[in-house]
Amino acid sequence: MSLRELYQEIIVDHGKQPRNWGQLANATHSQAGHNPLCGDKLTLYLVAQGDKIEDVRFEGSGCAISVASASLMTEVIKGKTLNEIDTLFHDFHILVTEGKLPAADLGKLAVFSGVAEFPIRVKCATLAWHTMKAALTNETNPVTTE
Ligand code: ZN
Numbered sequence: 001m002s003l004r005e006l007y008q009e010i011i012v013d014h015g016k017q018p019r020n021w022g023q024l025a026n027a028t029h030s031q032a033g034h035n036p037l038c039g040d041k042l043t044l045y046l047v048a049q050g051d052k053i054e055d056v057r058f059e060g061s062g063c064a065i066s067v068a069s070a071s072l073m074t075e076v077i078k079g080k081t082l083n084e085i086d087t088l089f090h091d092f093h094i095l096v097t098e099g100k101l102p103a104a105d106l107g108k109l110a111v112f113s114g115v116a117e118f119p120i121r122v123k124c125a126t127l128a129w130h131t132m133k134a135a136l137t138n139e140t141n142p143v144t145t146e
Helices: 003-016 064-077 082-098 107-117 119-136
Strands: 029-035 040-049 052-061
Touching (some): 003 064, 003 107, 064 082, 082 107, 107 119
Antiparallel strands (some): 029 040, 040 052
16 A cells, blocks of 8 residues: 555544534533535634643535544644644744655655645645644634635
8 A cells, every 4th residue: 555545544544433513511612614616614622721722623524635634633632831832833834835754754644745736626635734833822703714
C-alpha cells in the first residue's frame, strides 16, 4: 500500500466513523461553522481550562474531508495548550495549501497533504480549525469560509 493510499484510507475511516462525535454538556465554548462552497456544516464544543483544551467534540454533516478533518483535529488538539494549537493550525494550513510538511511533527494530520492538489477542498479541510479558533475567541457569529 502506498503512503497516498494509506492517507486516503485514514480519511475515509474518519469520514465514516468520526471520533469525538456529539455534544459536551459542560462546554466552555461552542461554535457553528459552515462552508457554503461544499455544504459542510459543523458545531464544535470545547472544554478549556486555563490555556489547555481538556475536551472537544463536534457534530455536523459534510463531505468526507471536512468530517475527517474535524475528527482528526479533535484527536490532535485534546490536551494541548492554546499556543501549541496555534502552531498546529499554522503548520496544518501550510500543509493543505502548499502540500509540504512543515518542520513540526503534524502526526496524523499529515494525511491531508494531498488536499493541496485540490484547492477547492482546502476550505473543507480547514473549516473545523477556523471554527475552533472562533470558538476560543468567543465569536458570536457563525463561521463561514466565504
Ligand atoms: Zn467539503
